[in-house]
Amino acid sequence: MTTNTVVSVSDLEKTYGKPNERQYTALKGLNFTVAAGEFVGIMGASGSGKTTLLNMLSTLDTPTKGNVVVNGHDVTQMRGNQLADFRAQEVGFIFQDFNLLESLTAEENIGLPLALKGTPSKVMDQAIHEVAETLSIADLLQKYPAELSGGQKQRVAAARAIVHHPAILMGDEPTGALDSTSARELLDLLTTINERQQMSVLLVTHDPFSASFCQRILFIKDGQIGSELRRGDQDRREFYQQVLNELGTFNE
Ligand SMILES: Nc1ncnc2c1ncn2[C@@H]1O[C@H](COP(=O)(O)OP(=O)(O)OP(=O)(O)O)[C@@H](O)[C@H]1O
Numbered sequence: 001m002t003t004n005t006v007v008s009v010s011d012l013e014k015t016y017g018k019p020n021e022r023q024y025t026a027l028k029g030l031n032f033t034v035a036a037g038e039f040v041g042i043m044g045a046s047g048s049g050k051t052t053l054l055n056m057l058s059t060l061d062t063p064t065k066g067n068v069v070v071n072g073h074d075v076t077q078m079r080g081n082q083l084a085d086f087r088a089q090e091v092g093f094i095f096q097d098f099n100l101l102e103s104l105t106a107e108e109n110i111g112l113p114l115a116l117k118g119t120p121s122k123v124m125d126q127a128i129h130e131v132a133e134t135l136s137i138a139d140l141l142q143k144y145p146a147e148l149s150g151g152q153k154q155r156v157a158a159a160r161a162i163v164h165h166p167a168i169l170m171g172d173e174p175t176g177a178l179d180s181t182s183a184r185e186l187l188d189l190l191t192t193i194n195e196r197q198q199m200s201v202l203l204v205t206h207d208p209f210s211a212s213f214c215q216r217i218l219f220i221k222d223g224q225i226g227s228e229l230r231r232g233d234q235d236r237r238e239f240y241q242q243v244l245n246e247l248g249t250f251n252e
Pocket residue numbers: 016017024025026044045046047048049050051052053206
């Protein structure tokens with residue numbers, strides 16, 4: 001793995017079910033890398049293995065075979081506390097349903113990854129306010145999730161995902177519960193995070209509009225990478241058309 005590779009996946013396989021039970025192989029030998037500062041999309045039809053892949057990358061589940069290396073750590077070799085430390089430091093997550101804690105303010109939610117690491121409160125305050133400025137949510141910090149719109153909740157969730165400067169930000173359909181305006185704002189925000197902070201972003205989505213914000217898209221079909229698109233110097237609208245065309249032929 002070269003130094004500017006943030007994610008390296010080799011021969012990744014995942015079979016669900018015990019050997020003496022009914023088994024299903026969701027991933028059938030995936031190989032790809034994500035470079036530092038790259039914005040990569042993972043697309044595929046329902047059931048193609050997108051969430052399974054994200055679970056392997058984020059260490060929420062373990063592969064049956066193969067390796068996943070994130071920022072130099074072979075996560076398939078880690079156990080217990082090592083895994084917990086890895087997740088707390090190297091990965092940021094945003095989910096479709098925000099996953100904010102309702103009893104905490106936006107500020108407290110954003111600070112969670114730092115609190116879990118035992119960060120001193122002054123350092124934590126500064127980091128929270130910096131990220132809140134970057135994501136234009138400084139005025140929301142004292143509010144509780146119930147007082148926020150879906151779009152605002154997802155901005156808070158994005159702030160929580162990057163406050164500890166992870167090596168990579170992963171999103172599982174993060175625009176799925178948003179109206180089209182908020183979805184657009186979140187995608188612009190992910191682009192800002194990617195460009196300004198040089199943070200690698202991996203976005204799992206079945207939505208071609210969301211995917212068109214990526215620099216490169218991997219299309220998964222039946223547990224394998226079926227094809228790949230690169231945006232190059234096309235503008236986003238042209239790339240969107242290309243994604244639609246690819247999906248048209250890909251799903252046939
Ligand atoms: N815990 C499990 N046990 C058995 N099979 C599973 C399990 N989790 C997922 N699968 C199967 O693995 C395949 C891939 O599922 P996965 O959730 O990764 O797909 P996906 O591409 O994320 O789908 P969607 O877009 O609908 O979320 C599916 O056929 C699914 O039924």
